[in-house]
Amino acid sequence: MHEPFLEIRNATVWRGDTPALKNFSLTLRHGESVAILGPNGAGKSTLLKVLTGEVRPEANPDTICRLFGEDLWSLEELRHRIGVVMPEDVARFHPEELAYDVVLSSLRGAFGRTRDMRFSRAEKAAADQAIARLGITALAQRDFGTLSSGERRRFLIARALVHDPSVLVLDEPSTALDFAASLSLVSALRELAVAGHTLVLVTHHPGEIPPEIDRAILLERGTVLADGPKRKVLSPRTLGGLFGLPLAVSWSGGWCTVKPA
Structure with missing residues (x-):
């Protein structure tokens, strides 16, 4: 298994008085491209800021946040x-x-x-x-x-x-x-x-996830709702619950098409 470039465990990141990520845990590894989806306010932008070193989680003995295996890093x-x-x-x-x-x-x-x-x-x-x-x-x-x-x-x-x-x-x-x-x-x-290249694609649209990306992560209100193979994660039930709509999902050549049910 490839080495992780991002390790987050039990992390909380605040945006003002509101937790943008709550008790958040996620591992991303070299050699595995992923797609991250979620509605506005799900925590996608905050997660990107953690990934790029712009923000750090709240200090807590149970919290781990490592980038490329390091607990401390420089933006340079x-x-x-x-x-x-x-x-x-x-x-x-x-x-x-x-x-x-x-x-x-x-x-x-x-x-x-x-x-x-x-x-x-x-x-x-x-x-x-x-x-x-x-x-x-x-x-x-x-x-x-x-x-x-x-x-x-x-x-x-x-x-x-x-x-x-x-x-x-x-x-x-x-x-x-x-x-x-x-x-x-x-x-x-x-x-x-x-x-x-290891890609991290953040998107609102399941249909623009290329076949070469097999792992999908769904965020909801600062937590990971689902994480795994995209054919399993991007299901009508999970996507419909996330976006509050009845949806139909179909697949062709590794591409996902989502339409109103």
């Missing part, structure tokens, strides 16, 4: 081990920033503004490789603001991959994308999974 170190793609990151870059510089700036922990920075040949080669993996080399010298939503999202994924992280976290990656762009993005994610 995690930046090299976890690649993160958030929909809101698109707005962090000036429209006239070169798409290539969007990727390069990750090497300095910055968002753009690379014109006064210096990069080694090895760093530029890493950016070139990440861009090539997403099939967007021909767009690298375009202004970021002239790209389509799907193209910009691909550059954000390349930006997350430039450090060659062992884990890639994607929060609602298809948000604001049209149908064609969503299909193209999912195709890119499938290629990354096949290439051996």
